[in-house]
Amino acid sequence: MRKALDIALKDVKRTFRDLPALATMLAAPLVIAVVLGSAFGGDKGFSIAPTKVVVADLDTPATAAAPDSGAAAAAAPTQATEDSTANGGSVGSAVVQALTSEGLQALLVVKQVDTQKQATDQVDAGEAAVAVIVPAGLTAGLQSGDTAGEITLYRDPTKTIGPGIVNAVVQRVIARVNGAAAAGGAAAQLAVADGVTKPADIGPLASQAAQSYLQQAQARPAMAVDAREPKVSAADKTKDVGVAGPVLVGMMIFFMFLAASNVARSILDEDANGTLPRLFTTPTPRGVILAGKFTSVFLTVLIQAVVLMVAGKFLFHIDWGGLAPITVLTLVGAGVAAGFAVFLMSLARTPGQAGAISSGVFLVMALAGGNFIGTANPGGIFGTVRLITPNGWLLKAWDTTLRGGSLGDVALPVVVVAGFALLTFLIGVAVFRRRFA
Amino acid sequence: MRFVEVRRLHKQFDPPKGTVAVDDLSFGIEQGEIYSLLGPNGAGKTTTISILSCLLRPTGGEATVAGASITGDPAAVKRALGVVPQELALYPDLTARENLAFWGKMYGLRGQQLDTRVDEVLALIDLSDRQKDRLESFSGGMKRRVNIGAALLHKPRVLFLDEPTVGIDPQSRRAILDGIKDLNRAGTTILYTTHYMEEAQELSNRIAIMDHGKMIAEGTHEELVRSVGEEATVTLSVDRDLDRSLAIWCSVEGVTSAEAQDDRARLLVGDANAVVPRLFETANREGIRITGVNVAEPNLETVFLALTGRALRD
Numbered sequence: 001m002r003k004a005l006d007i008a009l010k011d012v013k014r015t016f017r018d019l020p021a022l023a024t025m026l027a028a029p030l031v032i033a034v035v036l037g038s039a040f041g042g043d044k045g046f047s048i049a050p051t052k053v054v055v056a057d058l059d060t061p062a063t064a065a066a067p068d069s070g071a072a073a074a075a076a077p078t079q080a081t082e083d084s085t086a087n088g089g090s091v092g093s094a095v096v097q098a099l100t101s102e103g104l105q106a107l108l109v110v111k112q113v114d115t116q117k118q119a120t121d122q123v124d125a126g127e128a129a130v131a132v133i134v135p136a137g138l139t140a141g142l143q144s145g146d147t148a149g150e151i152t153l154y155r156d157p158t159k160t161i162g163p164g165i166v167n168a169v170v171q172r173v174i175a176r177v178n179g180a181a182a183a184g185g186a187a188a189q190l191a192v193a194d195g196v197t198k199p200a201d202i203g204p205l206a207s208q209a210a211q212s213y214l215q216q217a218q219a220r221p222a223m224a225v226d227a228r229e230p231k232v233s234a235a236d237k238t239k240d241v242g243v244a245g246p247v248l249v250g251m252m253i254f255f256m257f258l259a260a261s262n263v264a265r266s267i268l269d270e271d272a273n274g275t276l277p278r279l280f281t282t283p284t285p286r287g288v289i290l291a292g293k294f295t296s297v298f299l300t301v302l303i304q305a306v307v308l309m310v311a312g313k314f315l316f317h318i319d320w321g322g323l324a325p326i327t328v329l330t331l332v333g334a335g336v337a338a339g340f341a342v343f344l345m346s347l348a349r350t351p352g353q354a355g356a357i358s359s360g361v362f363l364v365m366a367l368a369g370g371n372f373i374g375t376a377n378p379g380g381i382f383g384t385v386r387l388i389t390p391n392g393w394l395l396k397a398w399d400t401t402l403r404g405g406s407l408g409d410v411a412l413p414v415v416v417v418a419g420f421a422l423l424t425f426l427i428g429v430a431v432f433r434r435r436f437a
Numbered sequence: 438m439r440f441v442e443v444r445r446l447h448k449q450f451d452p453p454k455g456t457v458a459v460d461d462l463s464f465g466i467e468q469g470e471i472y473s474l475l476g477p478n479g480a481g482k483t484t485t486i487s488i489l490s491c492l493l494r495p496t497g498g499e500a501t502v503a504g505a506s507i508t509g510d511p512a513a514v515k516r517a518l519g520v521v522p523q524e525l526a527l528y529p530d531l532t533a534r535e536n537l538a539f540w541g542k543m544y545g546l547r548g549q550q551l552d553t554r555v556d557e558v559l560a561l562i563d564l565s566d567r568q569k570d571r572l573e574s575f576s577g578g579m580k581r582r583v584n585i586g587a588a589l590l591h592k593p594r595v596l597f598l599d600e601p602t603v604g605i606d607p608q609s610r611r612a613i614l615d616g617i618k619d620l621n622r623a624g625t626t627i628l629y630t631t632h633y634m635e636e637a638q639e640l641s642n643r644i645a646i647m648d649h650g651k652m653i654a655e656g657t658h659e660e661l662v663r664s665v666g667e668e669a670t671v672t673l674s675v676d677r678d679l680d681r682s683l684a685i686w687c688s689v690e691g692v693t694s695a696e697a698q699d700d701r702a703r704l705l706v707g708d709a710n711a712v713v714p715r716l717f718e719t720a721n722r723e724g725i726r727i728t729g730v731n732v733a734e735p736n737l738e739t740v741f742l743a744l745t746g747r748a749l750r751d
């Protein structure tokens with residue numbers, strides 16, 4: 001139907017005009033692949049002059065935010081149990097800690113200042129490429145659950161890569177914190193189900209759950225790639241795949257899910273800002289309108305995947321494998337990302353809720369699926385656990401393809417992933433059709 | 438049958454306990470007419486428009502638009518209809534032209550025909566020179582005009598406009614009202630909602646006054662005003678002797694009643710033009726100093742006040 005395609009193309013156009021969205025879709029996976037690649041001790045081609053970053057962490061109490069808190073913060077998680085306002089517990093310190101983490105030291109030079117003005121002044125004066133401003137009271141606001149805070153990136157418009165890295169890192173922290181907020185919410189709900197009714201009792205439970213989620217996430221940081229070499233099992237084809245391909249595939253799949261949820265969220269956005277109701281007043285059947293929205297999700301991640309693969313080929317000389325398997329894998333990958341995104345959006349009432357749910361779920365799926373350790377089969381229980389997620393199956397299939405496997409070799413994962421895609425998509429469509437009937 | 442026919446329409450949100458937003462509403466609009474729904478916030482204007490544009494299902498009653506039933510044949514209703522929603526419903530990151538082209542496609546226009554119509558509508562809303570700019574860079578009044586333009590591409594036979602002039606400057610408002618009159622002259626039947634009585638008065642052939650989901654009066658502006666009597670209210674302030682002044686004015690020819698209200702004299706008079714000079718003459722003779730005067734001819738505001746005991750605007 002022409003109109004469905006018109007709707008989808010309109011969305012794709014809007015996405016490609018949205019610079020922050022593009023940075024997350026395209027720049028972030030490439031940059032993180034570079035970072036992870038160098039952590040693997042890979043190609044020499046991965047070298048970038050370090051970017052100067054200023055951080056104004058107004059969120060963490062002054063005592064904790066000493067100028068050299070990089071090292072201090074790294075040791076913080078244990079003490080956070082005692083005192084929830086200590087630096088280990090604040091979003092601000094989590095950002096600082098992530099930016100100063102070991103893997104990024106060659107890429108980012110981080111300096112802390114006390115005020116927002118000092119930070120932006122340094123960028124204006126060209127002394128730093130990007131300023132990260134964590135507003136005062138962000139953590140407290142999130143814990144009490146009544147304010148949605150915002151971390152500001154103030155960047156030198158002429159620099160791209162450095163701010164891109166910083167953006168990606170901050171995004172990750174935010175995803176983690178959103179997960180924590182979700183955990184807090186879940187704990188509060190469980191408590192209510194168990195008969196706890198006083199708000200004064202629920203609050204602490206929620207913040208406890210959020211705290212412990214944060215600590216777990218910190219104890220097991222997504223990028224701590226303990227320098228594991230890709231293990232090649234005897235059954236695998238034996239082509240040498242290098243590091244760039246596996247690493248980029250991991251990032252690509254993770255960011256495809258994020259991009260898909262971004263686009264799928266526009267269904268809720270359009271509902272909230274009136275364009276969806278307005279579409280319903282035109283002589284366009286509702287089914288066609290929803291089909292258009294779903295097509296736009298699929299199309300966007302498909303374009304994203306193709307761009308990333310082409311970039312990988314030219315920037316990192318990745319040999320992706322046979323045309324047939326990579327085409328099919330790209331299609332089912334985009335399909336499953338779109339399906340999951342539509343499904344998760346259908347569970348949310350508001351765009352804000354949708355953002356929190358999807359970034360939480362996709363981060364957990366990526367952690368469980370092994371997106372942050374490339375395509376290598378980690379073996380052991382983790383090798384089994386990851387197959388609960390479509391991410392795990394996709395990584396397994398891409399590993400085979402990168403090693404020169406044929407379409408037949410990836411048939412099982414392809415079928416499983418397509419199943420995931422179909423199931424989530426159908427549930428999502430059913431829910432949306434009912435909601436907008 | 439009238440071009441738009443509404444019979445005993447009823448809408449309750451979240452029944453059985455929710456708000457009854459539209460309550461037993463009936464009216465008809467002739468082809469070529471401008472018909473206004475005038476009512477305060479929460480009167481049910483937007484809910485009525487949403488039902489008539491097949492966005493909401495009524496919980497009772499029936500309506501037809503251009504001969505098609507809103508429940509039986511919504512597709513036909515939507516083809517005949519252009520809807521300008523109360524809130525801006527556009528894409529801020531697309532240009533004016535792209536927005537219009539997109540909505541044109543949703544009404545089934547393509548290719549050369551679409552291009553021509555987009556050009557025509559851009560000229561109509563006077564934004565041809567800004568067509569390549571994104572909407573986010575537009576002023577409030579310009580966005581409002583695009584919001585209207587997006588409903589005009591397919592030359593609808595019926596146009597619903599839901600408070601299209603809220604929150605904009607007098608100049609843009611003037612342009613919009615004139616544009617609506619032009620569309621009507623070209624044959625478009627229009628249902629207009631507003632809570633500005635001046636707009637209802639200027640535009641409409643007929644006006645329905647709504648309150649709490651119900652229609653409380655309907656007719657031409659003259660009919661409505663006449664229904665509450667034709668007397669004007671003259672309010673006079675005096676520096677002292679209010680009681681004596683009232684007693685004197687009471688007997689002036691043409692004054693039907695006089696009473697004190699908030700330290701001022703409030704008189705009902707038949708023909709203000711003839712009576713007011715007489716009031717001044719008498720005051721002069723009696724040595725009463727008038728420090729302020731206000732003449733209010735009867736208007737829709739008076740009608741609303743007479744029917745509900747409340748002011749139209751809060």
Ligand SMILES: Nc1ncnc2c1ncn2[C@@H]1O[C@H](COP(=O)(O)OP(=O)(O)OP(=O)(O)O)[C@@H](O)[C@H]1O
Pocket residue numbers: 450451455456457458476477478479480481482483484485523632
């Ligand atoms: N989706 C909804 N759910 C529940 N109640 C609603 C909903 N939409 C409107 N209402 C209620 O219905 C009543 C009529 O609202 P409506 O928006 O139709 O008024 P209106 O005349 O358009 O007012 P305004 O001039 O402020 O736009 C109000 O009491 C409102 O609170």
Ligand SMILES: [Mg+2]
Pocket residue numbers: 482483484523599600
């Ligand atoms: Mg309204």
